[in-house]
Amino acid sequence: MGSIRLICSLIGVLVLLWKSPGFSAASRINVALSGTAIQSSTSSGGLAEHSIDGNNDPQWEHNSCSCTAGQARAWWRLELPGVYRVSEIEVTNRNSNRWRLNNVEILIGDSLSNNGNDNPRCAIINDDPGCLTQTVKCWGMEGRFINLYRSSDAPESLQFCEVKVYGALPNCAASVAKTKAHRERTLASGHKPQGA
Ligand SMILES: [Ca+2]
Numbered sequence: 001m002g003s004i005r006l007i008c009s010l011i012g013v014l015v016l017l018w019k020s021p022g023f024s025a026a027s028r029i030n031v032a033l034s035g036t037a038i039q040s041s042t043s044s045g046g047l048a049e050h051s052i053d054g055n056n057d058p059q060w061e062h063n064s065c066s067c068t069a070g071q072a073r074a075w076w077r078l079e080l081p082g083v084y085r086v087s088e089i090e091v092t093n094r095n096s097n098r099w100r101l102n103n104v105e106i107l108i109g110d111s112l113s114n115n116g117n118d119n120p121r122c123a124i125i126n127d128d129p130g131c132l133t134q135t136v137k138c139w140g141m142e143g144r145f146i147n148l149y150r151s152s153d154a155p156e157s158l159q160f161c162e163v164k165v166y167g168a169l170p171n172c173a174a175s176v177a178k179t180k181a182h183r184e185r186t187l188a189s190g191h192k193p194q195g196a
Helices: 002-019 048-052 170-188
Strands: 036-039 075-092 104-109 121-125 133-149 162-168
Touching: 036 048, 048 075, 048 162, 075 104, 075 121, 075 170, 121 133, 133 162
Parallel strands: none
Antiparallel strands: 036 075, 075 133, 075 162, 104 121, 104 133
């Protein structure tokens, strides 16, 4: 129990830091790095895990992009080590054949029904001509599984080079908030809080 409380406390501190002014995006934790990735099929050596290797390199030949076969309803799925409250997801496209990222849905949830492709949708993305890496806000949607999915029946390869996920374990965040509220009530009542 002690170690769980310590982990929750550390995550709570990170959440508070995250919300504090001046806390840069670069210092946030990309939780995708601790997950595992699979996809509907693999083509040309484009392994699913290439898109969670921490490398944004958009050049296909550098072996850091994932790629399915040309197929209808292609999907890629990230499994996180727990249920996370997801604030933002960054997706880095390839620097060629960029249109293949068009009409790709980002789904978040706990169900594996239809390979996770029935989970609630955070966004539909398209290639952004202005930048290879784009950020979508998911506003605290919760889930263990994050899918990138093209619902079209047209056979097409699903390709991209990196997916970064920013969020927190909701149970720990709730625990930290509950502890803080208890301490404030205790202080307001004039009693010295335990452990103070
Ligand atoms: Ca990569």
